[in-house]
Amino acid sequence: MTTREILVTSALPYANGAIHLGHMLEHIQSDIWVRAMRMAGHTVHYVCADDAHGSAIMLRAEKEGITPQALIDAVWKEHSSAFRDFGVAYDHYSSTHTDANRELTARIWLALKAAGHTQSRPVKQLYDPVKAMFLPDRYIKGECPKCHSKDQYGDGCEVCGTAYTPADLINPYSVVSGATPELKESTHFFVKLADFEVMLKGWLAQRRDAGGLQAEVVNKLQEWFADGLRSWDVSRDAPYFGFEIPDAPGKFFYVWVDAPVGYLAAFKELCDSGRNGLRPDDLERFIRADSKTEMVHFIGKDIIYFHTLFWPAMLHGAGLRTPSAVNVHGFLTVNGAKMSKSRGTFIEARTYLDHLDPDYLRYFFATQLVPSLADVDLDMKAFEDRVNSHLVGKWVNIASRCAGFVHKFFGGKLAAQMPASESAAYAAAAQKLSTCAALYEARDYAAAMRAIIEVADEANAYVATNAPWTMAKDESKRDALHVVCTLAINYFRLLTVWLAPVVPATAARAFAFLGESPTRFDAAIQPRLGASIREFSALATRIDTNKIEAMIEASKENLQAVAPATPAAPTPAPQATVATISIDDFAKLDLRIGTVLECGFVEGSDKLLRFLLDAGDLGQRQIFSGIRASYGEPEKLVGRKVVFIANLAPRKMRFGVSEGMILSAGSGGSDLHLLDADAGAKSGMPVK
Ligand SMILES: [Zn+2]
DSSP states (O other): OOOOEEEEEEOOOBSSSOOBHHHHHHHHHHHHHHHHHHHTTOEEEEEEEEBOOSHHHHHHHHHHTSOHHHHHHHHHHHHHHHHHHTTOOOSEEEESSSHHHHHHHHHHHHHHHHTTOEEEEEEEEEEETTTTEEOOGGGEEEEOTTTOOSSEETTBOTTTOOBOOGGGOEEEEETTTOOOOEEEEEEEEEEOGGGGHHHHHHHHHHHHHTTSSOHHHHHHHHHHHHTOOOOEEOEEESSOSSOBOTTOTTEEEOHHHHHHHHHHHHHHHHHHHTGGGOOTTHHHHHHBTTOSSEEEEEEEGGGHHIIIIIHHHHHHHTTBOOOSEEEEEOOEEETTBOOOTTTTOOOBHHHHHHHSOHHHHHHHHHHHOOSSSOOEEEOHHHHHHHIIIIIIIIIIHHHHHHHHHHHHHHTTBOOSOOOHHHHHHHHHHHHHHTTHHHHHHTTOHHHHHHHHHHHHHHHHHHHHHHOHHHHTTOGGGHHHHHHHHHHHHHHHHHHHHHHTTTSHHHHHHHHHHHTOOOOSGGGGSSOOOSOBOOOOOOSOOOOOHHHHHHHHHHHHHHHHSOOOOOSSOOOOOOOOOOOOOOHHHHHTOOEEEEEEEEEEEOTTOSSOEEEEEEOGGGOEEEEEESOTTTOSOGGGGTTOEEEEESSSOOEEETTEEEOSEEOEEEEETTEEEEOOOOTTOOTTOEEO
16 A cells, blocks of 8 residues: 555634534545545545635624734634644644745635736725725615615525625615615726636546536536636735735735645745654645645535635746645534524533543534535434434443453453464454445445444344343353453454544553554454453443533523624624614504414525414514514414514515514514514504
8 A cells, every 4th residue: 555645724714703514524525535545554644724705704803892912812722722622633734824825825816817817997886985994895884775774785686596796786785884885996806717617627627527526516516607707816915914915015815815825834834843743844745736745625615615616726826736636524413403592502612521521522413424515414312312323332332241251250351362263253343344444535434334334233232142241150261251351352343443443542541451552443453352451440431412402502691691603694784874763754653462373484584484473453464574584483473463664565475475563673684573562462463
């Protein structure tokens, strides 16, 4: 076998919120791969970093009254410790806001420029005159030009689903200052992606055929080529938290330029540190176009374009190597649904660690992970059952049933040899599990776990059939007992070697019990005979349902604190503008009490709930309300009283007609709270 040298990365978490189990799915997937490839004998360098740039970070730091540097430093500590405590063992965990990244980003940009792959031209964009900044689309809100819903984002309407540009909004306002944005012109820089069309088509096909890209990923990308590749806008105007573009004062690289370069910058820092047997000049050996090394990225399906179009184009255009593989996974769902803060299934990594063993989640994810873009579901019942049945009941149990006899009768030593039948059984099991190396490499962890559990079942059947606890009562059967315990402990050792990439901490305790620390899969080809083992102590305990419930409860409490901001949808509240109105203005509103008859999700909308209200003498009213993020269990609202505006003009929406508006308090998103009425209020009563 030739030894390969591989640089492995996970997608860079945005430095603007806590690590949650959705992130952990990817980082656990890549960590298992790294550990397995090392145990197969390859040299692997494993790096990641916080993605620390962009408007969202700048504005959040400002809101918290700290510098962006202070914000990203605090988040870095939290992120890096969450990964470490989950056993995700990066050789280096960096940030994109480093000198190494500044230099590499500039180098790639200048090379693209020198090769004629860049251009600049004026772009008209909405500008906040109060804040003196150009506004990203998500920081502009206004009325949808199509359905006239208020407070819709600049890139599309969440009520009717229409996509548009911020310039199309009616009465737009800046989410940052509340000011009316102005259209202002500014020079932007672009990478001419069309220059790379032929190269990218060839690269995608080549990587797909070589197993470096999933066919479903390559198929998804075909539509991008249909209309020709448009130039990619890579600059943002000051104020912006990021790297200034060389020779362009006041112009900054868009966060998606320096984020992937951050993979290489983190690796550069690792080379410079001298760890992993690397030296500073190893960076060039890795990134030059004809490098014999591999570069493997693990990402989620939401960032495919950046990694399979922009990133290889940038690298190739700068005369550097392209990724060997981009491994894409699906999203995490919990209990069959999108992670939800109100249901307590939006679980932060730290909250999980406060209640449960990280190896349990690693194992469960491994049983679910296959090399496709399918979503992975963390069903809490299945999680509990599988950990208890597989890890505790089938794996650890083998050792716990036999270790005591080895100490009681044989001085803690395994038999020096086994009869032919036992040797053959061991060899067959070892042969069967040797197929797992290829399954790990192909990221078919689910198939690897099935093979491991099948061998565990054989081992348990062997122990049950021979019943060492019965043999131990018969002094004439000591030798036979020794053989049974020796094969059983070797089965346990074999399983531990193959489970080690998935459950590293538990495996380390198991190896301490076995008195060795193997680092290679091939350590398990031969049984370990005549060796001493330590006293057995519990390696893993069953999951207690109460702990899962406590974790869900604690995740609900997180909601009461600050909801973690996400880069995709920053929603700082606009400043309230309160003008006075006359009592006559107020009287125009027909506010009424309604009783909820039906309430449920709306298919195709992640924002709306559909209500059917009993409005007393007004009859029944259907109203769509954008409070889904706050009320994840709409059926629980049935029967309660709400306050609604009865004389709002009916609005035709994609999902049906909305006949009024239900009132709630709060700033939006997951911070919305329905108003209540005291006992005595009846359906249809006016509110004055
Ligand atoms: Zn609309």
